Amino acid sequence: MSEYAAGTGPDQSPALRAAKTSLRDQLLAARRQLPxxxxxxxxxxxxxxxxxxxxVRRAATVAAYVSLGSEPGTAVLLDALRASxxxxxxxxxxxxxxxxxxxxxxxLGPAPRGLLEPxxxxxxxxxxxxxxxxxxPGLAVGADGIRMGRGGGSYDRALGRVPVGTFMCVLLHDGELLASVPSEPHDRPVTAAVTPSALTRF
Structure with missing residues (x-):
């Protein structure tokens, strides 16, 4: 499931909003080029x-999402988690x-905005x-664990309910683990990011 509708937080400065928009556009354009x-x-x-x-091997319950389009695919993962x-x-x-x-x-059944849901x-x-x-889901993660989503805010709210110490991992394509991404003080870092090449812990 993707990050949903794009939006901007009420407290974002114009410069921060522009930086996020520019980086999102670059990342989404690169994803569209992926075969x-x-x-x-x-x-x-x-x-x-x-x-x-x-x-993951120790986990009893895993919260995940349904990928769409050029997002890192989750279908194989979801079925493997259930099978285990x-x-x-x-x-x-x-x-x-x-x-x-x-x-x-x-x-999975159809949902608004072209999504699929349980x-x-x-x-x-x-x-x-x-x-x-x-x-x-995410578009990129900085070396400090700060995640960039699509801007809808759905996951920002959801991650605020996750207990401290929980393993939170963003799924990315190779090349989307960056030195840094634009961030705000309230942004909660994730604990890891996984690409097809490596699992990186922060």
């Missing part, structure tokens, strides 16, 4: 790295851009706090 075969190959490699990570006996919860976009959650049972019982916005591992 589907490369996205599929990368998805398999990323899944292997995550499934081998001690944090883990409870997987996926986001359901609410009208106010917040995220509800539901367990993934292997079935069809099971809604668990509430605080369900993400029950996850041992949180896998997050």
């Amino acid at each position: 589907l075969s490369a996205v599929a190959t990368g998805a398999r490699a990323t899944a292997e790295l995550l499934l081998a990570a001690p944090e 006996g883990k409870r997987v919860i996926l986001p359901v976009l609410l009208a106010d851009n917040d995220l509800d959650w539901a367990a993934y049972d292997g079935e 069809t099971g019982e809604r668990l509430g916005v605080d369900a993400i706090a029950t996850a041992d591992v949180v896998l997050v």
